[in-house]
Amino acid sequence: PYLSENSKTLVVGPSTWHEGTEIAQPITWSAHFTPLGQRLQESTATELLALRQLSTQSGITSLAMGLPDPALIPVERFQQAWEAILSRIGAEALGVSPVQGIAPLRELLSDRLRCQGVSANPENVVVVNDSQQGLDLLLRLFTEPGDTVITEAPTYYRNGMEVERVEFLLARYRPRLIYTGPTYQNPTGCTMSLERRQKLLTLAQRYQVPIIEDDPFSELYFDEPPPPPIKALDDAGHVLYLGTFSKCLSPGLRVGWLVAPQPVAKLATLLRRATDLQPNTLGQHLVIEFARRGWLDEHVAAARASYANRCQAMDAALRRHLPRGAKWHTPGGGLFLWLELPEQVAAHELPSETGQQGVVFLPGRFLYPTNGRQNVCRLNFSVPDEESIERAVAVLGSALCKLLCREVGVVAEQTLVSPAV
Incomplete structure (x- = not known):
């Protein structure tokens, strides 16, 4: 921006506005947010977004996500379905729904x-x-x-x-x-x-x-x-x-x-x-094509078998690596296992230790509608393979033992534990 000699003729540049000697100040966005915006600022959403971004980085084993395994997505069949849809209905697949x-x-x-x-x-x-x-x-x-x-x-x-x-x-x-x-x-x-x-x-x-x-x-x-x-x-x-x-x-x-x-x-x-x-028009047509060819039920059955094996692998790894006092319920389906740590443990203190070794998980405090328990966490078994699950749980168990030693001043007994009944 440029001002004339007498500061009365105004020439506005691309980023700053001047009138006389007054310079516009940056807008204070937080003052304009609705109550919803204010609540988002004060919520844990920012921490969760950072955790999600960390989970996608190379070299990270994430037990924090709530997604199916990308490696199981039938890419070749999606390509075949896409080509068949375009051949049959053309631009309609990319039009309005x-x-x-x-x-x-x-x-x-x-x-x-x-x-x-x-x-x-x-x-x-x-x-x-x-x-x-x-x-x-x-x-x-x-x-x-x-x-x-x-x-x-x-x-x-x-x-x-x-x-x-x-x-x-x-x-x-x-x-x-x-x-x-x-x-x-x-x-x-x-x-x-x-x-x-x-x-x-x-x-x-x-x-x-x-x-x-x-x-x-x-x-x-x-x-x-x-x-x-x-x-x-x-x-x-x-x-x-x-x-x-x-x-x-x-x-x-x-x-x-x-x-x-x-x-x-x-x-x-x-x-x-x-x-x-x-x-989503294209997504709808892809689902229909998968079902029409019998691929949808085939894929669901394959996903069931894979996730069942990974759930069993996580249960076995928890038995091997977690110290006495940890409890969990092994589910009959889905993507998650809920882990209860000893009462004196705050789960949100563990990621700083496990993260250094490339393992992230979701502390349970993020998952309550109001203030919740601090000694719980959600573990996802659908994304990591069985070998990664074994390593990640070993890292979690080691970090938990270190935290227990620091909190109670005794050596935590890293021994077999039984899942909660």
Whole structure:
């Protein structure tokens, strides 16, 4: 910028504005943030983003991610499917999609859901850019800041949410929603029993509170299939059901679904149009092509077998390398194992030690809706291979022993431990 001699003629350059001798100051962005922006500034989101970026670096073994193994993604089949789609429908595969999702995919989802006992016509299905968007749409439709929602805090109960406490909370707080992930729950890997599912649904119907059932993992069972979704037990339309192909096929597709009664499905469709206009057209066609060729079920079966082996490898490694006092529950499916460390250990102090040896994991304090326990962490077994799992758990066990020595002043006994029952 340049000022004339008498400072009255203004010439504005590309970056700074002058009037007389006044120089514009940089904007204070934090003063312009909404309450949501302020909360994000004060949240743990920045730490989680840094952890995610660290997890993708070369030489890092990450037990922190919540993704399928990239090495299992069937790239060659995706290429074949892509070529077949282009040959058959051409530019349509790269064009616009109906806001609710293309009809063949909604019909496919309706058929697959019936196999799980869920009665859902195509008009009740809204295709979303993964279940995260479905959850966002539902929360914007049903809640406002200050409203109450019942959700699970990570616990050590193998049967999932403590339904016995829910009725007290329903009567006292009159929440707008109940949110639950009843099958191989993130982060604990626990599965709600059929009895608890039935009780939770009965309470929701009695108090007229909708349930959001988030179900990304139910197809990734290892031995026996899990109990039917809560939605399969729901004859009165109280359950809003979310699912995704991100965990069982590929996260890059960004194809998920919301199943809801017609009034909710209609409003969710209108709201998502105002958000991003439409779901991913190409991703929808790829899912349809995979299913049409029988590849979808083949891939899910292969992923189940691989993750079951890795889960067993992690359980065995924990038995070998963790000191006395550590407890865990080995899940029957999904992607995660929930580890409880001795009470005197703060899990967030361990990454500084394990990170130096190329191992990262997710301390449990990030995973509570409010202040939670400090001695817990979530371990992912779907991304690292079995050899990497063995090494990573050995590093974690060594770091834990060092921390225990420092905290209690004794040598931690690094010996076999039994998983929690």
